[in-house]
Amino acid sequence: MSFSISALVLFGLLLAMLLRSKAVGIGGATVAILFGYYLSRTGIAAPIDQVMGAIAHAVPALDK
Numbered sequence: 001m002s003f004s005i006s007a008l009v010l011f012g013l014l015l016a017m018l019l020r021s022k023a024v025g026i027g028g029a030t031v032a033i034l035f036g037y038y039l040s041r042t043g044i045a046a047p048i049d050q051v052m053g054a055i056a057h058a059v060p061a062l063d064k
Contacts, residue, residue: 007034007038007052008035008038008039011031011034011035011038012035014031014035015028015031015032015035018031018032034048
């Protein structure tokens with residue numbers, strides 16, 4: 001069974017949890033930056049989409 005979740009929703013939830021727990025470090029900053037790029041859809045969003053897509057396709061292949 002598989003399902004998909006929007007990267008925007010995923011990063012939004014991660015950012016909310018990191019801000020709530022006051023765990024703002026390099027990881028939290030990265031999540032915030034990625035959330036901002038997905039939200040604003042700037043010119044750099046397309047390359048980020050490609051990287052995230054490649055990661056999304058690579059993760060299931062790790063099981064094999």
